[in-house]
Amino acid sequence: MRSAVVVGTGLIGTSLALALSAKGVTVHLRDADPIAAHTAASLGAGSVEPPDAVVDLAVMAVPPALVGTVLADAQAEGVARHYTDVASVKRGPQDDAVAQGCDTVRYIGGHPMAGGERSGPTAARADLFEGRAWVLTPTPDTATETLNTALELVVMCGATPVVMGAAEHDRAVGLVSHAPHLVAALFALRLARAEERAVSLAGPGVRDLTRIAGGDPALWTDILSANAGVVADILDEVAVDLDDAVAGLRALAATDDAKHAEGRRRMDLLLHEGRAGRKRVEGKHGTRPARYRTVGVLVGDQPGQLARLFADADRSGINIEDIHLEHSAAQLTGVVRLSVEQRGAATLEETLRGQGWRVQ
Structure with missing residues (x-):
């Protein structure tokens, strides 16, 4: 291009x-x-x-x-x-x-x-x-x-x-982007109507939960309008879970031992499932998802080149997250694309250049 x-x-x-x-x-x-x-x-x-x-x-x-x-x-x-x-x-x-x-x-x-x-x-x-x-x-x-x-x-x-596919995409982003934005906005709405004394106690948890609610309302109205049916279906499912959570909390507040025990069971199940869902979007080391960068390296079509590249990359001490090889039998060179955490990319590039590799 x-x-x-x-x-x-x-x-x-x-x-x-x-x-x-x-x-x-x-x-x-x-x-x-x-x-x-x-x-x-x-x-x-x-x-x-x-x-x-x-x-x-x-x-x-x-x-x-x-x-x-x-x-x-x-x-x-x-x-x-x-x-x-x-x-x-x-x-x-x-x-x-x-x-x-x-x-x-x-x-x-x-x-x-x-x-x-x-x-x-x-x-x-x-x-x-x-x-x-x-x-x-x-x-x-x-x-x-x-x-x-x-x-x-x-x-x-x-x-x-x-x-x-286009429809598959819209269902997916409704779940991971559009509905979460609206949920964040709904909770932020509670803050907008709360007393200043209460809001002054807000910490990192509330800031993380409501961060995306700071987006441009006009832009997000356009986005939600274009995927309204999908988002409404997801929020219907969230509403069922909210009703279950409210029922569990009411039971926890009850003085009856049996109701209290049932409330604990329901809340424990909800929180365990929520934590399991959170783990699906965490980074593989249990942290927030890392930002990655791809380092392209030109590799000649000779035996042992890939082994030498990986050995030299290991010298950098940077973990290689993913590898993609672009090569054609009609070409004398190929490109190996090494995916690493963004913060380690410069170190990897410097190390490889020091070993004589042509880094894109």
Whole structure:
């Protein structure tokens, strides 16, 4: 990929543009708000000048409801060879693209699982996607070349590609992103209506629980509107669990020994299941999920090269979390991509360069 157009210069669009620009890609920026586009350009994300030729990829970094229209306009203009988006829901934009007669052969949906409480170009950073999942949702007729271009985008941004169907994606993000945001907002609502004396006692636990409730309400209304049915179904299930929790607490408060024992049993079960769910999203060492970075190393097609690479990587003392080999029998070299925790990447790169390896 040598050139790209990014339509929309909010947090995600500008971060994506910064990551591509850092990789030497010529990025052209567009936004309905020219101030946002110029701000992103001033940060080094690209140029607001239009491209003088067809670019390799156009990225629609706009709200879900606008993806179909913006995609149709970009394709009518012939701005790019391939097209993708970064909307947080996929089924609606994909259906809109079909309804508006877009060329779905050269389009693939996308959603980087990254973000932040702050929005706008000034909150952007080039490493926003490093170590994060980036879902790609091909249409039934997406071309292989379009998929490969999207995969190249993901790799350039340091993310990990995950290919899913659009409906499957929307159910998944409803569970791990959209419903949790609304639950956090509902609890934060309790704080907004509480006495100042009570709120002054809030510690790290409450801050962690309500952190995501600080997101842009207008943006999240758009997101929830696009996935409302899925989120409502999940909250129906949460409501059943809440009713069970309330019943358990009422029993715990009872003076009757039998009711009290039943309340303890119900609360113990609930808390144990909650802890089990938490462990599924923790890091493998029982800590918060680590942020990862991929270190690419050029390896010659000679016997023993991989063994030497792994021995030299071991000298760094950095644990290799994952390995991916890119190689073709027709090429004399390949690329080994080593995934490590972000904080150890610089040490690994320095060690490998010191041993004579060409590090990307």
